[in-house]
Amino acid sequence: xxxxxxxxxxxxxxxxxxxxxxxxxxxxxxxxxxxxxxxxxxxxxxxxxxxxxxxxxxxxxxxxxxxxxxxxxxxxxxxxxxxxxxxxxxxxxxxxxxxxxxxxxxxxxxxxxxxxxxxxxxxxxxxxxxxxxxxxxxxxxxxxxxxxxxxxxxxxxxxxxxxxxxxxxxxxxxxxxxxxxxxxxxxxxxxxxxxxxxxxxxxxxxxxxxxxxxxxxxxxxxxxxxxxxxxxxxxxxxxxxxxxxxxxxxxxxxxxxxxxxxxxxxxxxxxxxxxxxxxxxxxxxxxxxxxxxxxxxxxxxxxxxxxxxxxxxxxxxxxxxxxxxxxxxxxxxxxxxxxxxxxxxxxxxxxxxxxxxxxxxxxxxxxxxxxxxxxxxxxxxxxxxxxxxxxxxxxxxxxxxxxxxxxxxxxxxxxxxxxxxxxxxxxxxx
Amino acid sequence: xxxxxxxxxxxxxxxxxxxxxxxxxxxxxxxxxxxxxxxxxxxxxxxxxxxxxxxxxxxxxxxxxxxxxxxxxxxxxxxxxxxxxxxxxxxxxxxxxxxxxxxxxxxxxxxxxxxxxxxxxxxxxxxxxxxxxxxxxxxxxxxxxxxxxxxxxxxxxxxxxxxxxxxxxxxxxxxxxxxxxxxxxxxxxxxxxxxxxxxxxxxxxxxxxxxxxxxxxxxxxxxxxxxxxxxxxxxxxxxxxxxxxxxxxxxxxxxxxxxxxxxxxxxxxxxxxxxxxxxxxxxxxxxxxxxxxxxxxxxxxxxxxxxxxxxxxxxxxxxxxxxxxxxxxxxxxxxxxxxxxxxxxxxxxxxxxxxxxxxxxxxxxxxxxxxxxxxxxxxxxxxxxxxxxxxxxxxxxxxxxxxxxxxxxxxxxxxx
Numbered sequence: 001x002x003x004x005x006x007x008x009x010x011x012x013x014x015x016x017x018x019x020x021x022x023x024x025x026x027x028x029x030x031x032x033x034x035x036x037x038x039x040x041x042x043x044x045x046x047x048x049x050x051x052x053x054x055x056x057x058x059x060x061x062x063x064x065x066x067x068x069x070x071x072x073x074x075x076x077x078x079x080x081x082x083x084x085x086x087x088x089x090x091x092x093x094x095x096x097x098x099x100x101x102x103x104x105x106x107x108x109x110x111x112x113x114x115x116x117x118x119x120x121x122x123x124x125x126x127x128x129x130x131x132x133x134x135x136x137x138x139x140x141x142x143x144x145x146x147x148x149x150x151x152x153x154x155x156x157x158x159x160x161x162x163x164x165x166x167x168x169x170x171x172x173x174x175x176x177x178x179x180x181x182x183x184x185x186x187x188x189x190x191x192x193x194x195x196x197x198x199x200x201x202x203x204x205x206x207x208x209x210x211x212x213x214x215x216x217x218x219x220x221x222x223x224x225x226x227x228x229x230x231x232x233x234x235x236x237x238x239x240x241x242x243x244x245x246x247x248x249x250x251x252x253x254x255x256x257x258x259x260x261x262x263x264x265x266x267x268x269x270x271x272x273x274x275x276x277x278x279x280x281x282x283x284x285x286x287x288x289x290x291x292x293x294x295x296x297x298x299x300x301x302x303x304x305x306x307x308x309x310x311x312x313x314x315x316x317x318x319x320x321x322x323x324x325x326x327x328x329x330x331x332x333x334x335x336x337x338x339x340x341x342x343x344x345x346x347x348x349x350x351x352x353x354x355x356x357x358x359x360x361x362x363x364x365x366x367x368x369x370x371x372x373x374x375x376x377x378x379x380x381x382x383x384x385x386x387x388x389x390x391x392x393x394x395x396x397x398x399x400x401x402x403x404x405x406x407x408x409x410x411x412x413x414x415x416x417x418x419x420x421x422x423x424x425x426x427x428x429x430x
Numbered sequence: 431x432x433x434x435x436x437x438x439x440x441x442x443x444x445x446x447x448x449x450x451x452x453x454x455x456x457x458x459x460x461x462x463x464x465x466x467x468x469x470x471x472x473x474x475x476x477x478x479x480x481x482x483x484x485x486x487x488x489x490x491x492x493x494x495x496x497x498x499x500x501x502x503x504x505x506x507x508x509x510x511x512x513x514x515x516x517x518x519x520x521x522x523x524x525x526x527x528x529x530x531x532x533x534x535x536x537x538x539x540x541x542x543x544x545x546x547x548x549x550x551x552x553x554x555x556x557x558x559x560x561x562x563x564x565x566x567x568x569x570x571x572x573x574x575x576x577x578x579x580x581x582x583x584x585x586x587x588x589x590x591x592x593x594x595x596x597x598x599x600x601x602x603x604x605x606x607x608x609x610x611x612x613x614x615x616x617x618x619x620x621x622x623x624x625x626x627x628x629x630x631x632x633x634x635x636x637x638x639x640x641x642x643x644x645x646x647x648x649x650x651x652x653x654x655x656x657x658x659x660x661x662x663x664x665x666x667x668x669x670x671x672x673x674x675x676x677x678x679x680x681x682x683x684x685x686x687x688x689x690x691x692x693x694x695x696x697x698x699x700x701x702x703x704x705x706x707x708x709x710x711x712x713x714x715x716x717x718x719x720x721x722x723x724x725x726x727x728x729x730x731x732x733x734x735x736x737x738x739x740x741x742x743x744x745x746x747x748x749x750x751x752x753x754x755x756x757x758x759x760x761x762x763x764x765x766x767x768x769x770x771x772x773x774x775x776x777x778x779x780x781x782x783x784x785x786x787x788x789x790x791x792x793x794x795x796x797x798x799x800x801x802x803x804x805x806x807x808x809x810x811x812x813x814x815x816x817x818x819x820x821x822x823x824x825x826x827x828x829x830x831x832x833x834x835x836x837x838x839x840x841x842x843x844x845x846x
Contacts, residue, residue, distance in 0.1 A: 081707070
């Protein structure tokens with residue numbers, strides 16, 4: 001449910017056969033409610049994006065955003081931490097939290113009748129958490145363990161390091177932070193981060209499912225309209241060089257991560273870039289799956305996806321393969337990335353459009369998917385794309401338009417990270 | 431919402447939960463075969479065969495198969511476990527026929543030798559991938575220790591050695607034995623045109639020849655055991671525990687799901703409050719799983735190595751205390767609310783219903799609607815949970831731990 005994690009533009013679009021019913025309400029304190037009724041469902045879901053992402057952490061407190069989200073869940077309003085979980089369970093709320101570079105997000109789905117009560121609990125959580133001092137060491141211990149668990153997952157580790165290097169500081173930071181930052185964080189740091197960044201201005205609440213909009217708008221007004229805005233400075237960027245990185249690890253496989261710059265979701269060329277990546281990876285007839293896995297049997301898992309922040313984006317590719325075949329896998333994968341600049345073919349585009357259509361319609365079956373998508377849409381665009389825009393965007397996608405984009409923006413200037421027994425030969429000029 | 435069923439003359443069954451209000455159609459061929467149906471010489475063949483099914487048929491190349499699924503915008507895949515192999519596609523309703531045609535065609539694959547050798551490399555990569563990630567194969571080791579010579583003790587992936595030495599002839603032989611129509615169910619959920627589904631299935635599968643097919647069933651006879659495996663590169667310590675659980679009677683199965691939720695759901699359960707909330711473990715969970723002739727409770731633990739032995743003692747004490755003192759009405763109500771909500775939420779997508787309907791039919795030959803499930807959950811009483819704890823103790827499990835520690839002390843040897 002991370003707002004910046006939108007590899008797939010299906011998630012912002014609606015299908016022509018569904019009437020346009022998305023409603024938006026902006027409260028005086030800056031909070032935006034975007035809501036899409038889905039009366040054919042029995043559930044309702046919400047996605048609350050608070051502008052408290054890990055890009056806003058002080059440089060020496062990596063992991064503070066996650067630590068703060070762990071702490072706000074340990075009691076809020078009239079509930080201690082036990083009552084908090086008990087109430088959510090009894091309401092039947094399936095919920096999660098997530099930290100991305102720009103946001104801390106809280107999402108939930110429940111039988112429709114539980115929505116107002118669930119929102120009331122989450123409103124308490126983002127406004128009146130207890131942040132109990134006695135729980136600080138437990139929260140820290142959990143996060144330190146998560147950091148250690150990442151060390152046991154080389155596939156996750158390679159993509160974490162790849163993103164860190166592809167985006168400049170602080171946009172490439174991992175949500176779980178770093179050992180030094182988590183060990184150094186104090187309760188004061190948590191309280192400070194909470195009071196500076198848990199704020200309505202810049203927050204978006206997306207709701208989808210079975211509800212009546214006017215009542216929802218009033219419920220949210222009661223819960224959140226007197227939430228005070230806070231002025232908060234934007235993060236400072238620190239560009240750094242990023243040569244090939246190899247992290248030694250005594251594993252059977254070598255994990256390979258390759259990234260290159262793309263255009264963000266709000267950019268006029270985003271759909272052209274997305275179309276190119278869709279031909280590369282997505283569906284089992286895509287180029288990476290066909291060339292790397294099906295024809296050569298080089299690996300079990302190979303993929304590429306666009307990841308977008310508001311003002312920048314990257315294509316992130318992953319392949320995991322036995323160490324002695326890693327060099328060939330790297331070369332074949334890089335070869336496919338370079339070949340993309342030569343363009344895509346009509347049959348490839350046809351399959352891509354079929355997948356878009358399917359995916360758009362199937363999204364109407366999930367309130368959770370829609371609530372996340374419309375909240376993210378608002379963050380990226382300042383509006384939610386309507387049917388007319390969607391139709392135009394999909395119809396306008398042609399081989400010529402995609403190929404023109406790819407010719408002008410050929411994949412290149414790759415960032416490469418590997419994790420495994422030995423480093424690979426990475427071409428110097430590519 | 432209505433349930434429909436039909437059996438072709440060759441024994442292939444077709445069942446569907448038809449919902450005219452759904453946006454999409456989910457379809458799957460559920461084959462009653464998996465690791466438990468293999469011999470030692472075939473270890474891993476069920477899963478390897480599942481990959482080979484996408485490698486082409488007499489009328490389609492592997493490229494054709496992948497391309498055609500993508501052309502209809504299908505969300506499709508396959509999966510293999512100890513008992514079942516499932517090939518499924520979620521499509522828009524207008525593509526029902528094309529999806530069934532494709533799925534039926536790949537169920538009669540060419541199994542060409544050259545493709546077999548190429549795909550073997552992919553399978554070996556998959557085995558290596560699991561070797562490198564938690565819990566580093568400890569799940570299969572625990573299953574083997576618990577089930578012993580019972581067929582459910584077999585590994586789904588097989589080993590690098592068993593897969594390397596497998597021949598294409600052995601795979602063809604396994605296919606002939608197991609993929610017979612009487613062992614296959616075509617399942618539909620969502621917006622399904624049932625009459626058309628039957629007609630397409632008759633045309634595509636009607637000529638498949640029947641063979642007698644059977645499966646060895648029998649009770650598992652586990653004995654408590656404790657095993658430590660040293661994995662030098664691991665950072666965290668992991669532990670798995672298996673103990674017996676019910677698998678057939680409806681009431682008992684639902685009671686087992688609720689008991690697992692009370693004691694070990696990943697949030698708000700007794701294990702959560704004892705281990706995760708205080709920061710003693712990164713993850714601690716209890717789940718119930720059922721098979722044709724056995725049920726198991728599975729405990730999973732991930733924690734810092736220095737906490738592992740103490741955490742295992744804490745888990746043993748927690749289970750003993752539940753066995754001796756029971757659980758409360760408040761806990762049962764909380765679990766019912768939580769599980770009922772999950773049932774409703776997961777049923778909103780046809781692909782969610784596909785797996786539920788298929789599993790019920792394959793395992794027990796019964797159809798259960800969402801309302802049936804909610805009713806059965808609602809009917810479970812505190813006494814049911816206490817009976818379960820009396821008949822299926824959690825405190826004498828088979829345990830396998832893996833991680834940087836050379837050995838971990840068994841909770842049975844740390845007297846309390």
